[in-house]
Structure formats: structure tokens, C-alpha cells
Amino acid sequence: MTKRIIGLTGGIATGKTTVANYLANAYNLPILDADIYARDAVAVGSPILSAIAQRYGQQILLPDGNLNRQHLGEIIFDHPDERKWVESLIHPYVGDRFNQAIAQSHSSTLVLVIPLLFEAQMTNLVTEIWVVHCSNSQQLQRLIHRNQLNPEQAQTRINSQLSITEKVARADIVLDNSSTPEALLKQVDVALTMKSSS
Numbered sequence: 001m002t003k004r005i006i007g008l009t010g011g012i013a014t015g016k017t018t019v020a021n022y023l024a025n026a027y028n029l030p031i032l033d034a035d036i037y038a039r040d041a042v043a044v045g046s047p048i049l050s051a052i053a054q055r056y057g058q059q060i061l062l063p064d065g066n067l068n069r070q071h072l073g074e075i076i077f078d079h080p081d082e083r084k085w086v087e088s089l090i091h092p093y094v095g096d097r098f099n100q101a102i103a104q105s106h107s108s109t110l111v112l113v114i115p116l117l118f119e120a121q122m123t124n125l126v127t128e129i130w131v132v133h134c135s136n137s138q139q140l141q142r143l144i145h146r147n148q149l150n151p152e153q154a155q156t157r158i159n160s161q162l163s164i165t166e167k168v169a170r171a172d173i174v175l176d177n178s179s180t181p182e183a184l185l186k187q188v189d190v191a192l193t194m195k196s197s198s
Helices: 016-027 034-041 047-056 069-078 080-104 136-147 151-159 164-169 181-193
Strands: 004-010 031-033 109-113 128-133 173-176
Touching: 004 016, 004 164, 016 031, 016 109, 016 128, 016 181, 031 034, 031 080, 034 080, 034 109, 047 069, 047 080, 069 080, 069 151, 080 109, 128 164, 136 151, 173 181
Parallel strands: 004 109, 004 128, 031 109, 128 173
Antiparallel strands: none
């Protein structure tokens, strides 16, 4: 059986979670989420968390030993070289977890939610690429509201990713999330009925 493996990506705060939740709830598709694997990668006691603490000092940890994500975010979003170093630890772990989950799944269609699908060079894991996008101003407002950031912090996070224009250019399916949630989900329905273009 050839699996259909959808790589769901897009810019930060463009609507990936909305699409993933819909595919899970309306179509009962298995959702594999890179963010969950990335959190596992830095679980208390993990070698990756130890390496991060060794590099940035104990202040990168919360009192309970967990990673202080906010503090790490401040470091890596302001220093691209540091972000690359952290990602060089986490991305291979995430890729391995995806490979294991794909191999073990009996479903004919899987959805891999990978915000950094292109940046982490994980396109080889999927058979087709769906990109969710919206306007720059909508993305900025959603991110400010969702993460309680100021405009400058939000823009820095957006700029840390490959541009949405570039992602759209490399997509098999483009989902436009600039109007209503209903309009977005109708596009998902159509995309799911289409055969993989790769």
C-alpha cells in the first residue's frame, strides 16, 4: 500500500492548527505533529536539554527542570546562529520520530504538521505539500494576539522562517486563510479529494 503523506506547513500563525484539527475531526486522519516531537526532544533528562543547558547555563531551565521556552525563544530569535545550533540538535530527532511513526502506521493517509518543513529539509518525508497562508498583516496580528508579543517581536519570529511567498511557490496545494474559517475548510475538503500531484 502506498501511503499518501500530506506535509502541512505554512507561516507561523497562518492557520495550520485549524486545518490539522479539521482533518483529524472531520476525516479521522492521523496527525503527526513536529511541535510535539520537538517538545519531547527537550524533555527533562534528555541529552538535548542537557546540551542546551550546558551552552546557555542553568538559567535556561525552569525551577522544575523543564526548558524555559520563553527565555530560549528570546535567545534564538535574536541570534540566527544560535537558532541554527538548537535546530541542528532538534531536527534530526524530530525526523527520526516521524520516520518511526510513518513506518508503524496502518493508515493509507497521514498528515505531518511540520512548521519548518522546508527549513528543516524534511520534504522527503511527504508525498505532497500543503501550505496555509494569509496576508502579512493578518499573520502579524494573529501572532501578536496569540503569543502576547509586541509587533517587533512578532515580526522577528515571522522573519526567522522562510518567506510565505517561497513556501507557496513550493506547494502542491495552497490553502488561503485570509477570509473565514469556513472558506478555509472548504478548500481543505477539495484538496483532500485531489490525488497527490507528486
